[in-house]
Amino acid sequence: MLIKRRKGWELPESAAAPEPVFLNRRQLIKAMGAGTLSLATASLAPTVEAATSDGAEDPSAHLYPVERNPRYTVERAITEERLATTYNNFYEFGSHKKISEEAQALEIRPWEITIDGLVEEPFTIGIDELLAKMPLEERVYRHRCVEAWSITVPYSGFPMTALLDLARPLGDAKYLEMRTFHDPDIAPGQRQFWYPWPYVEGLTIEEAANELAFLATGYYGKPIPKQNGSPLRLAVPWKYGFKHVKSIMRFTFTEERPETFWSVVDGGEYGFWANINPEVPHRRWSQAEERVLGEDRKVATKLYNGYAEFVAHLYADLPESEALFK
Ligand SMILES: Nc1nc2c(c(=O)[nH]1)N[C@H]1C(S)=C(S)[C@@H](COP(=O)(O)O)O[C@H]1N2
Numbered sequence: 108m109l110i111k112r113r114k115g116w117e118l119p120e121s122a123a124a125p126e127p128v129f130l131n132r133r134q135l136i137k138a139m140g141a142g143t144l145s146l147a148t149a150s151l152a153p154t155v156e157a158a159t160s161d162g163a164e165d166p167s168a169h170l171y172p173v174e175r176n177p178r179y180t181v182e183r184a185i186t187e188e189r190l191a192t193t194y195n196n197f198y199e200f201g202s203h204k205k206i207s208e209e210a211q212a213l214e215i216r217p218w219e220i221t222i223d224g225l226v227e228e229p230f231t232i233g234i235d236e237l238l239a240k241m242p243l244e245e246r247v248y249r250h251r252c253v254e255a256w257s258i259t260v261p262y263s264g265f266p267m268t269a270l271l272d273l274a275r276p277l278g279d280a281k282y283l284e285m286r287t288f289h290d291p292d293i294a295p296g297q298r299q300f301w302y303p304w305p306y307v308e309g310l311t312i313e314e315a316a317n318e319l320a321f322l323a324t325g326y327y328g329k330p331i332p333k334q335n336g337s338p339l340r341l342a343v344p345w346k347y348g349f350k351h352v353k354s355i356m357r358f359t360f361t362e363e364r365p366e367t368f369w370s371v372v373d374g375g376e377y378g379f380w381a382n383i384n385p386e387v388p389h390r391r392w393s394q395a396e397e398r399v400l401g402e403d404r405k406v407a408t409k410l411y412n413g414y415a416e417f418v419a420h421l422y423a424d425l426p427e428s429e430a431l432f433k
């Protein structure tokens with residue numbers, strides 16, 4: 108049990124209590140064998156539904172809420188929580204917005220994260236052990252999808268710089284690749300063989316070290332829901348939403364630029380940089396405006412999503428061919 112490795116003084120009363128014993132859906136299906144449902148497993152089924160739908164089983168729940176960092180608040184109204192947690196992109200669970208129920212099949216414990224590639228020493232760490240080491244704070248960030256809708260949401264989590272300190276990348280590491288799980292048994296989208304699973308994203312080391320780059324573990328003052336990328340999800344608010352890889356299992360430091368999921372699908376539209384730029388239209392729509400989810404209006408999209416003061420310097424020396432940010 109990962110939780111037992113935490114120091115005694117970090118354990119709240121609730122975590123010290125014995126864990127309820129229940130089977131998850133996959134174990135249940137296995138236990139059912141060739142379709143003979145025993146009385147015992149049948150009576151467990153309702154417990155499974157309840158435990159996976161409200162997030163109550165998340166062992167990190169006692170960590171939240173955390174203090175909001177006022178440096179990163181924005182002027183926009185925060186999107187209604189119900190909307191941000193039911194209108195999602197998570198292709199592993201379907202190529203539409205209503206994946207929040209499907210995503211409950213994701214098993215978020217145990218969850219091991221591997222840090223490897225060009226680092227002093229590769230290692231693997233459980234999510235709860237990582238959470239205990241990281242400085243948690245809340246940040247309100249804008250989020251702008253390449254599909255021209257946007258939300259404003261409170262993430263909890265820790266700055267990527269804290270992960271870099273833990274990872275100790277070597278001097279020749281130029282990029283950080285982030286990779287999600289690969290489990291077609293629970294993620295029906297991953298049975299769609301024409302996609303280059305698993306979902307991979309990447310940043311340059313300078314981007315990863317930027318103060319805005321954040322790893323979200325909480326949402327709206329609670330553990331981040333599965334549909335939003337539990338237990339660990341990237342937030343880089345100056346880049347289009349598809350860079351914000353969900354449910355990360357592996358961080359690999361590399362010398363070569365990683366082949367990212369969407370750039371393999373269509374590099375012309377969904378390239379590596381993906382910096383938000385209202386002047387560079389998508390092939391099929393303008394990026395000049397965005398639909399504010401939950402509101403009946405469109406607003407002008409800003410260069411770098413309004414975060415130019417933090418990040419513009421990162422791109423000052425880009426070659427002409429890349430300067431449009433695709
Ligand atoms: N693993 C994974 N991460 C992903 C995606 C995905 O399909 N799979 N979709 C991305 C896109 S396009 C967007 S807009 C955001 C949506 O995050 P949200 O549903 O939490 O708002 O997640 C990003 N991260």
Ligand SMILES: [Mo]
Pocket residue numbers: 196251252253254347348349
């Ligand atoms: Mo997106």
